[in-house]
Amino acid sequence: MNNLLNTILKDTFSVNLLKHRLRILKSNLLKTFFGSNQEELSLCAEDINWLKSIPLPLYQQFDKDNVYQIFSNLEMEISKLKVLTIYLTFEPDEITLSQIGAFARKTFDPTLLLDIKLNPNLIAGTAFAWKGIYKDYSLHAKIEEKKPEILEGFKRFLR
Amino acid sequence: MENLPIDLGVLIAAAFAVVAIILYLREYNQRKKLQSEGDKFLQQIKEKGWETLNQSIKKSQAILGQAELAGVKVAAQTSFETSKLEEEYSRQLQAVLNQSQRAITASQNQLLQFMQDLQKRSGEFEQASQSSGQERINQLFERLETKLSDFLIQTEQKTTSSIELELKAARQLLDTYKSEQLKLIDENIMAMMEQTLSLVLAKKLSLKDQLDLIYEALEKAKIEKFIV
Numbered sequence: 001m002n003n004l005l006n007t008i009l010k011d012t013f014s015v016n017l018l019k020h021r022l023r024i025l026k027s028n029l030l031k032t033f034f035g036s037n038q039e040e041l042s043l044c045a046e047d048i049n050w051l052k053s054i055p056l057p058l059y060q061q062f063d064k065d066n067v068y069q070i071f072s073n074l075e076m077e078i079s080k081l082k083v084l085t086i087y088l089t090f091e092p093d094e095i096t097l098s099q100i101g102a103f104a105r106k107t108f109d110p111t112l113l114l115d116i117k118l119n120p121n122l123i124a125g126t127a128f129a130w131k132g133i134y135k136d137y138s139l140h141a142k143i144e145e146k147k148p149e150i151l152e153g154f155k156r157f158l159r
Numbered sequence: 160m161e162n163l164p165i166d167l168g169v170l171i172a173a174a175f176a177v178v179a180i181i182l183y184l185r186e187y188n189q190r191k192k193l194q195s196e197g198d199k200f201l202q203q204i205k206e207k208g209w210e211t212l213n214q215s216i217k218k219s220q221a222i223l224g225q226a227e228l229a230g231v232k233v234a235a236q237t238s239f240e241t242s243k244l245e246e247e248y249s250r251q252l253q254a255v256l257n258q259s260q261r262a263i264t265a266s267q268n269q270l271l272q273f274m275q276d277l278q279k280r281s282g283e284f285e286q287a288s289q290s291s292g293q294e295r296i297n298q299l300f301e302r303l304e305t306k307l308s309d310f311l312i313q314t315e316q317k318t319t320s321s322i323e324l325e326l327k328a329a330r331q332l333l334d335t336y337k338s339e340q341l342k343l344i345d346e347n348i349m350a351m352m353e354q355t356l357s358l359v360l361a362k363k364l365s366l367k368d369q370l371d372l373i374y375e376a377l378e379k380a381k382i383e384k385f386i387v
Contacts, residue, residue: 084386089361090369100373107377108386123357124364125372130386137376139360143353150352151345 004058004070005077006111011050013101015083015115017094021050022078026071033064046094084108085115085129089122089138 008025012018024047043051062070084104092100097116105112119127122138129135143150380386 086373088373089357096366096370099370103374104377107381120357120361121353123353124360124369126376128376128380128386130380133385135380135385137379139356139372140353143349143356147345147349151348154348 004061005074007054007058009111009113011053011098013097013105013114015113017097018078018113021047022071022074024051025054026067029059029062029067033062033067081111081113082109083113083115085117087117087119087122087127087129087138089118089120089124089126091118092116 008018008021012021024043028051086100086104097114101112101114104114122136122140123143125138125140125142127134127136127138127141377386
């Protein structure tokens with residue numbers, strides 16, 4: 001179980017991607033065990049590559065009797081994982097997301113998941129929400145901190 | 160002579176006529192006798208009456224004389240008494256008149272005295288009333304002047320206070336408006352600057368720079384123990 005989760009988490013850093021990968025894995029296994037009566041998901045090349053990257057022994061632990069149970073346990077384990085909400089000023093591609101995720105896991109927790117949200121008002125940098133508390137580390141926050149000095153500079157310039 | 164037929168009826172009628180004549184004559188004689196007796200009696204009575212009358216007249220005259228005498232006496236006495244009474248009456252009337260005159264004079268004098276007193280008192284009262292009224296008017300004017308002065312001072316103070324409050328409120332409003340406008344201008348400056356920076360940095364900031372900023376933020380969060 002932990003091997004499977006660790007394997008999935010190894011190159012999966014965001015909550016959305018984790019949910020997507022679990023869904024395609026489950027769909028693929030259900031298709032394998034129960035035929036094509038399940039809902040068919042359209043898979044892109046990246047999805048197929050990811051499915052292929054999963055080692056065979058992990059696949060072999062599934063059969064048609066335990067597949068639901070394993071996924072149920074997996075979801076329970078995933079719900080226990082720590083999630084850091086990170087606000088970005090741009091939409092990261094998968095590589096960038098992997099770089100950010102890898103750095104975050106290296107810095108905090110190897111199983112940390114990121115919940116990526118976009119906020120262009122931050123100008124540059126990022127902001128976090130951790131356990132319901134928001135903290136802004138962006139350029140916007142720095143500008144707000146220096147607001148009186150900036151305005152004073154403007155006023156001096158206008159004089 | 161021839162025999163005349165004698166009738167019984169005629170005889171009876173003749174007899175009755177004879178009787179009647181006789182009776183008439185007898186009655187006539189009696190009446191005449193009675194008349195003469197009556198005349199005689201009347202003459203007697205007349206004579207007696209004259210005599211009585213004369214006596215009466217005499218007596219009356221005597222009485223009248225006495226009466227006249229008595230009347231003269233009475234008249235004289237009455238006249239005396241009357242004059243006496245008149246005199247007494249006049250005297251008493253004069254006395255009453257004199258007394259009344261004196262009483263009237265006294266009353267008149269009293270009335271005059273009373274009127275003089277009344278006039279004097281009225282004058283005094285008028286004088287006192289005038290002075291009292293003047294005093295009250297003076298007091299009233301003084302109070303009015305004091306109250307008017309107080310009222311004017313209070314009004315002035317209130318007006319000044321009200322104007323000061325209005326000025327203060329106006330200044331506060333102006334300050335508030337000014338600060339709000341300045342705040343708005345500051346916010347606009349900041350918004351413009353942020354928008355400009357956002358536009359510029361979106362083009363000029365590389366992915367590596369973006370990632371460096373994110374790594375820096377993650378490390379800072381770790382140092383601050385925001386993410387544990």
